[in-house]
Amino acid sequence: MSLHGKIMKIISLAALFCLMWNSIYAQNYQSVTAESGDGIYSLLRRNGLDPSEYLAAFIELNSQHLGPNNSLIAGRKYKLPLKKSASSTPAASTRSPVVSTPKKTVRYEIFGPQYQDVALIDNQLKGTVYYLISGHGGPDPGAIGHYNGSALCEDEYAYDVTLRLARCLLEHGAQVFMIVRDPKNGIRDESILKPDKNEVCYPKQVIPLNQVARLRQRKDIVNKLYEQNRGAYQRLIEIHLDSRSKGTNIDVFFYYRGDSSEGRRLALTMQRTFKQKYDRHQPERGYTGTVSERNLYVLKNAMPTSVFIELGNINHERDQKRFMLADNRQALANWLCESVIKDFTSRRK
Ligand SMILES: [Zn+2]
Structure with missing residues (x-):
């Protein structure tokens, strides 16, 4: 492979990597502000997320901003985990994340x-x-x-x-x-x-x-x-x-x-x-x-x-x-x- 070919390959690999990076990490997380008296449970529930399903993801996303014993600090913004969709097909996952509860x-x-x-x-x-x-x-x-x-x-x-x-x-x-x-x-x-x-x-x-x-x-x-x-x-x-x-x-x-x-x-x-x-x-x-x-x-x-x-x-x-x-x-x-x-x-x- 010529030098030019090698460079092109590196560039295209880098572009692919950027694309993957974007799709994995640059999701649009919804941010919400903790109110006084809020805990992770009440915050998740208020936003339509079942704590038994989303607690761990929430802690992982917000670990830098939690108080002692994973408490929330009133007035601070927290990211909400992305809602898992019931029919998570590859096509669906490329769409913008679902933040509102599907209405039943x-x-x-x-x-x-x-x-x-x-x-x-x-x-x-x-x-x-x-x-x-x-x-x-x-x-x-x-x-x-x-x-x-x-x-x-x-x-x-x-x-x-x-x-x-x-x-x-x-x-x-x-x-x-x-x-x-x-x-x-x-x-x-x-x-x-x-x-x-x-x-x-x-x-x-x-x-x-x-x-x-x-x-x-x-x-x-x-x-x-x-x-x-x-x-x-x-x-x-x-x-x-x-x-x-x-x-x-x-x-x-x-x-x-x-x-x-x-x-x-x-x-x-x-x-x-x-x-x-x-x-x-x-x-x-x-x-x-x-x-x-x-x-x-x-x-x-x-x-x-x-x-x-x-x-x-x-x-x-x-x-x-x-x-x-x-x-x-x-x-x-x-x-x-x-x-x-x-x-x-x-x-x-
Ligand atoms: Zn009466």
């Missing part, structure tokens, strides 16, 4: 025609089971408020917020049981939610009028499902508007069972989240929601860690606004969902 959509008729298709956003709540009870229902409308000649029934508004919460939890990979269910009404965007007595208890039991029988029915089905899901992270959330008559200073109240430190933790996370949201969106409003223990039948007798929520007073003008606008009902559900995700992901750190 599942139909749940309970949400009604407009909301029944639920797309999975991420798997942050994978492995969790939630039992959601909206207060009252069936023959019992709960508290009744009045607005311009229309009756506002607690059970309908509590149900709508609860459905929205259920949908949000499903979007993040949770398993959800709507314990009180309305086979006719899905999520509704109207401000006046027409009262009815359609609600049944999971799966389709008639709800009794007697209060003790009604509460026992809910507790029994939750405990039965709890047994079936033993070993999973399970939570019960019960949503009411207001079950007591109060003065003008009404806010969102969170209750837990006195001996349940996990219930208290979830309730506190919810309250903190609500306070942050109100401080951000309505700073002049002030927020006085509280967390306290309470001796309620469901809190006392249900097996999963539980939180009982009162979202406000259906007879109070300011609170009525909170419930009558569909966007506000959605915001309440989103904040509850966010709290639930925080509680779960921080616990597993």
